[in-house]
Structures are given as structure tokens and as C-alpha cells.
Amino acid sequence: MKRCSSIFMFFLIFIFLIPVVSYAGNKKPRNIMLVFDIKDYNNETKKTINFFFNKTLRQNDQLIIMTPANKLYSFSRKTLSSSRDKISKKIKNLLKKDTSVSLSDYRTIFLQMIDTVKEIGSGEPRNVKNLLVSYENNRKELVMLRKINEGLLLKFADIFKRSKKITGDTKNYIFLFFQKELRPIPDRNTMNKLRDNMDVAFKAAEIFLNDNSLLKMDIKKIISEFNKGGVNFNFIYINPKIHKSREYQLVENSGDIYDAMSRIAKGTHGITETTSTPQILFKEFNKK
Secondary structure (H helix, E strand, O other): OOOHHHHHHHHHHHHHHOOOOOOOOOOOOEEEEEEEEEOOOHHHHHHHHHHHHHHHHHOOOOEEEEOOOEEEEEEEEHHHHHHHHHHHHHHHHHHHHHHHHHHHHHHHHHHHHHHHHHHHHHHHOHHHHHHHHHHHHHHHHHHHHOOOOHHHHHHHHHHHHHHHHHHOOOOOEEEEEEEEEEEEEEOOOHHHHHHHHHOHHHHHHHHHHOOOOOOOOOOOHHHHHHHHHOOOEEEEEEOOOOOOOOOOOEEOOOOHHHHHHHHHHHHHOOOEEEEOOOHHHHHHHHHH
């Protein structure tokens, strides 16, 4: 709660105190927020930032960045117009640094899940029921690492609603970059053995095979609040590199996020893209 409150005040100060300048033509001022919930900073991320600064960002835009470490950075119209190249480089460095912090926590939990899966698949595992409980707890921990939740999105909506009263015609855009989560499950032979073990068959199927949504979010409320604030929400679902192994399978662990964010994007007339090249989102956005 304290983190959300600090973010809320930050945006109030940033959006409300910077004066809005009127521009001729249809190039209205825009508030653009880029939110990154990614585990891997790679060359495609770098290309995306370059494309955004070269092809999407306008002179009369204000920019807000939220990194994977939950850190916020703001750039006024004046700053962006005077030192765009410098800011682009700064943002790429910040994303690279903060993504490594986010990756560290994710990797720790992911490796614990791999160890659990490997032990279940070994010839003489420890108590399988306890291992299943451990795995289930790790799934919950992965969800807790996510930066996006209902409270945060509603704070963003509230801020833009307040901003709309002051800035009038200023357009508001949120771009969420979320990297698809993967999780390991036992190989097929081990899954077949678990299915034949009546003591754990149901629990194993529930934990490993069911895509149980752990995300609690009032989608209709968020869409309604975003629309009141004139927010256009856009969502990019980034496919990660997959490292295959004979000891386990990898399955998607963030279908709940995809479902929720794509519905919010649709409800606010935004764009949803699934790709390994995130810059495609801005290419589609520029066509609108």
C-alpha cells in the first residue's frame, strides 16, 4: 500500500505541475507511460526503445517510465525536446540494470521449481505430497513478483482522471510490456506415473496441468476507470527464449495476465500483441 501511495503522489506532482502547452493542428499533447514487467533485457528491447524515440515520441509528449524494479522516471516535454538521444540511452541503461534485479528473484524461484520437478522425477523421491506443496507455493511466489495488479492500475486511472480535469485535451496512453512467464513441470513419463498414483494423481494434475488463475482483478471496473480518465491501454506479451531440457517440460504460467490485460486493452480501444519483437506494438500504434 505504501508503494502505491508513493507512486500516486509522484504522478500527481509530475502531471499536475507541468504546464500544458497548446499546439496547432491535430498533434495534441500526450502523456505516455511505458511500464516494463520483463525478466530479460535483450537486443529486441533496445530496438524497441530506439524505435519509440525515433518514430513514436513527439515533441509535445510527456514521458513516464516504470522499470521492472518498480522505479519511476519522468521526462517533461522540455527535457525530451532538448536531449532526446541522451534520455534514450539513459532509459536503456536503467532498464538493463533494473531488469537484472527483477531476474534475480525470478530465477531463484524458478530454479527451486526445477529442483522440485527433478526430484519428483527421480527414482526415489522424498514425500511427493510435500514436494507438490512446495511447488504450489513457488507458483504463488512467482505471481507475487509481478508488478501489475488491480490496485496499481486503479491508481493510474485515478491520476489520469484528475489530470484530465486540468489538462483537458491531453491524451493519455499506457504501454505495458510483460514477458510471458514459463514454469517447469515433470516430463511426460513422470506425469504418467503421477497419474497412476491415486494418492497424488488429482493434486498433481491440478498443480501441473491446470492453468489456475491466481490473478484477482475487477476487469470491468478497471476498464470503466480508464475510460473515465481518457486512458488508452496497450499490451505487449513478449515471448521469451525457451531453453529445452529432457528433464522437464516448460508451460505457460501467465495466461491469467494475458487474458486480463488483453481485455483491458480491448475495452479502452488499445492494442494487444504477442511477439518476440516488442517494437511491433509501436509500429501498430503509429498507424492509428
